[in-house]
Amino acid sequence: MPAVSNVLVIGAGAAGTAVAILLAEGGVSVELVDVKPDVSALGSGITLQGNALRVLRQLGVWDQVREHGFAFDTLGLxxxxxxxxxxxxxxxxxxxxxxxxxxxxxxxxxxxxxxxDRATDVGVKVRFGTTFTDLDDDGAGVTVRFSDGSSGRYDLVVGADGVRSTTRAALGIELEPRGTGMGIWRVFTPRPQSVTRTDLVYGGPCYIAGYCPTGDSTLYAYLVEDWQDRTSLTPEESLEVMRGLSEAYHGPWDDIRVGMTDPARVNYTAFETHVLDGPWNRGRVVLIGDAVHTCPPTLAQGAAQALEDASVLAELLLASEQVTDELWDQFVARRLPRARTIVEASLQLSQWLLNRERGDVPGLMAEVAHLLSNPA
Structure with a gap:
C-alpha cells in the first residue's frame, strides 16, 4: 500500500496538479484546493523543455499539450x-x-x-476559491480548516502554492525571494509566419529580446531590462513602454510589433530567486515547486523543475509503506541538488548579462542539458 491514503494539495499550478494526478492514479484519495476563483492563470506563454515534456507524458496529457502548443527543435540567435x-x-x-x-x-x-481537467478525470476533488486557514499536524495526520468553513483530516498536505507560499509561511519557514536586478516585459500576441521557434537577441536597450511561438496563431514575446518599479503605469502606458523598447529590434520583431495592440496582454515582473536548503517538509506537510526553489527564467526551467518535484514525490509516496524521515531524506537528496544547480545556473547567466561579461554560456548550457537529460 502507498505511504498515504488521502492527501490535500494546496495550489493548482503545475506542481500541485501534477502530484495530485500521479497520486490519484496510484489509488490515493486526493483533494486539490486553490485560492484563485478558477483555472485561468495570470500570464502569457510558457516554455516547456524536454524534461518538462517527459513528466507531462507521464501525466497522460502529452497529446493535448502537443495539440495546443507549438513544438520546435532549434534555437536562433x-x-x-x-x-x-x-x-x-x-x-x-x-x-x-x-x-x-x-x-x-x-x-x-x-x-x-x-x-x-486531467486531475478531475482521474478522481481528484478540485475546489477553487478555497484555501486553508489552519493546519494542525499531530504527527499521525493533519487536520485542516478551510476558508469556506469546512474541515478535513489528511495523511499528508502538499504545499504547492508558489513563490510566496502561504503554506510555507504557516510552517514558520523564513524564506523570501530576492530580486536579481532584472525585470521582464511579456506580451501575448498573434504569431506572424516569420516566427517558428525561439530566437534571442542579446544587446540593444535590453539584455535579452526574445519570443516563443505558443500555437498556430499565437506567441509570447519578452524584453529583459534593469528592474524598475513600473507599478504606477497604466496598462496603456505599459504597452507603449514595451513597444518603445522593442523598436530597437528587427527581423521578426518588426512583424511581432504590429500585433502588440492589446494593453491587457502586457505584464511586467521582477526576476526573483530563492532555494530552501532541506528539509522541504515539516512533519506531514511538504513543500514543492516555487515554494522551495525559484529561478530567473533565463533557463526556462521553472515549470519543469516543479513538475519534476511532483513526479519524484509521488513516486516515493507510492513506493513506500510509511511516511518516514528516510522518505523525506530521499526526496530532498534527489531534488535539492538538481534544483539548486538549475537556480545557480540561471543566476550565473543573469549575472553575466548584468556585468556585461562574456561568460562560458555554451559550456554552462551543455552542463545543464547533460543534467536534465537524465530523469530526475
Missing part, C-alpha cells in the same frame, strides 16, 4: 542590428529523450486547464 540578422541556428538538446521535441511553447492558461 539574432543581432541587434537594423535587419535582425540571424547569426546562428543551434540544434537544441532533446532533454526529454529522442521521441520528444526539444521545446514546446504554449499559452499558460491552456496548460493549466489541461492539467486540472
Amino acid at each position: 539574432r543581432a541587434p542590428d537594423p535587419n535582425g540578422t540571424l547569426v546562428a541556428e543551434l540544434e537544441d538538446v532533446r532533454t526529454g529523450g529522442p521521441d520528444l521535441p526539444a521545446t514546446v511553447g504554449m499559452y499558460r492558461p491552456d496548460l493549466a486547464k489541461i492539467l486540472v
